[in-house]
Amino acid sequence: MVFSPLLVAALLPLAAKAANDWSKPCFGECNWDITSGTGSGTVRIAGPQAAVSDITPAAGWMIMDCDPNTADQDIRLVCQDPSKGCDHIYQNNAAGTLVRLPKDCGSTPFALVTREWVHQDQSIPASKRSQIVRRDGSQPVVKGMSLATSFDDPSVPANGNVSLFLMGSSIPGAAGNFTVEPPTGASATKRGLGSWVDDALGKLAQVHEDFSIGNFNKNISKSSALNLDKSINLFDKKIDCPQQGNIPGFTGEAKVDLDAKANGNVNYGVAAAGSIIPPQLSEFGLFVGLDTTITGTLGIGANITGSLTSGQIQLLTIGIPELDFPKILAIGPTFNVNAEATASIDANIDMDVDIAYTISGMQLFFPPGSNSQAGKFTPGDSNVKLAASPNVTTHGQVAAHLIPQLAFGLSALGGKTQATISLNLDADAALDLSLTAAAEASTSTSGNNATASVGGCVDISTGLNVNAGANADFFSLFKKDASVSLFQKNFDLFKKCFGSSTARRAYTGRAAHAKLARADGLSCPSSALGAAESVVDEKVSGSSLV
Incomplete structure (x- = not known):
């Protein structure tokens, strides 16, 4: 990625608040801002005077040969104005010094000087000679420098450790509304850095909330759209069932379908603390x-x-605009939607049930810290329809999962370590069913039309579970396959028992289902199944579940 286009003036509605000041040299410490059509942020570096320097015009330097699209390269430069501090880079040695680069030099904001010398080519373009300040009129010496972004190059002893503090947002222009203020003194401990990250994320969340209610520039895109509209068959298997006595042969089938829709918006922010050297x-x-x-x-x-x-089946994957601090931290998110269905059944069953919920203002933090998870989860209206064969005793368990996923691919410090953090929003609908063929007439219940020959219990629930995990170690911050629950809420969508007391007592709950779930594969029924008759046909209001 070319870095210079990230600093487009038209995308800096809050430029007056930018942390990076091009009029001041980066001696010992400085900030660097990024703002693009897809995000914004600030990184602050700080170290000993000999460890951090500057080769921009603010420090008196003029670069003549530099590829704006390349990270590691050799460049030519001259001290344009000694009064601005060109000699700062030589406090120890130029080699081993981290330097800030001009906007039009290199694809990264900072680079490590690995070598410095008097260049063989001492020519200076005529267009640049007039910009050189020399009282005696002499031509300055043209230097050569090798720049690298391998910040732990063992062949180049560093002039000191350089810390970094970073805050970034997926909202363009948001960086002008927060300030990177690193901890100092006793607060700059491991525990203090953790508190700083928690506090930074809290500030980001507040800035994002302010954007959402229009406190800032309303012309800036505040979030990325998430959309899905797809119907898919999750499972469909047929088996031939041979004739058994007077029961004719037939083709048995188990089929699961899902009609899924998602509409929403997402934004994100990041905070990190550590060092760029090492x-x-x-x-x-x-x-x-x-x-x-x-x-x-x-x-x-x-x-x-x-x-x-069915196993997990991917319904959709789309990219979300990335946030990139070149060679420091890059975040490339994707939005995926997966679906899965499981069932254990031993009767003729037909069921339709809606999964419906709305998430408003949800704020998720990973890893969980001092910030509380905020937001509102509201279940929607659901239509519940269930028909089953009334002439056999049956137990059943069905679960369907619709799982939107936000996956954040991370690459830190020039790819030194990479990982993907996944936030899984697992919405599910689950059925527990126990029906018993009975001679007694059932008691009429509002909203269902169970037949006189059927009694038992039906329990349908819905919920949302949000968990986060990583697919690889990321420094020592989190481990591969670690998982943490960020949010969990479940509702009983429909729960009723009906029919005779004998039938009700036959409901053995999840223990029976767990035993049935150990069955291996699908098989033909051992007895004749009657036609499925309606057991439940009801609309459940989401407002009644809150």
């Missing part, structure tokens, strides 16, 4: 703001017995 992040935190509505209708039909699982 390259090491000591603390890292991610903030995600989410508003979305997700709906889905699960349909299942089966006239065979046993257990089934």
